[in-house]
Amino acid sequence: KPKQTKANNMDTDYKISRKLYKEARKALDTIKNNPQQIAxxxxxxxxxxxxxxxxxxxxxxxxxxxxxxxxxxxxxxxxxxxxxxxxxxxxxxxxxxxxxxx
Structure with missing residues (x-):
């Protein structure tokens, strides 16, 4: 198993954060574009x-x-x-x- 370095951890954290931001945007867009919008x-x-x-x-x-x-x-x-x-x-x-x- 390769040893995790601080740079690798930061890169992994960055990738996970980007994925979460992207999914959050998709979820908010889905809610916004729903024909039965919530007030x-x-x-x-x-x-x-x-x-x-x-x-x-x-x-x-x-x-x-x-x-x-x-x-x-x-x-x-x-x-x-x-x-x-x-x-x-x-x-x-x-x-x-x-x-x-x-």
Whole structure:
């Protein structure tokens, strides 16, 4: 088995990130082009690493001002899951299949 170097890891991480960005764009385009469009008022996107840490991006329509507001914030895995939640999620995977967008 070839030894992974830092450069190889960075290249692999870059390729995985590019693929995820491409798939996210496809999913958003699919939703946008759906004839039964959802009346959205807010979009939140979580960009997370393998540890569940990352960046949250949000955009929302302000009904009062008629303007779009947007922002970013750092995310930490503990904001979303406790160990009990993770165990419960793993158990429920057997019961509920995920919705696939492709």
């Amino acid at each position: 959205l008022r807010e979009i939140r996107i979580h960009l997370l690493d393998e540890d569940g840490d990352g960046l949250g991006i949000w955009m929302e329509y302000d009904e009062e001002s008629g303007e779009l507001k947007r922002g970013m914030l750092p995310l930490h895995h503990s904001m979303f899951y406790s160990e009990e939640d993770a165990e419960s999620d793993l158990e429920s995977l057997d019961e509920t299949p995920p919705v696939l967008l492709n």
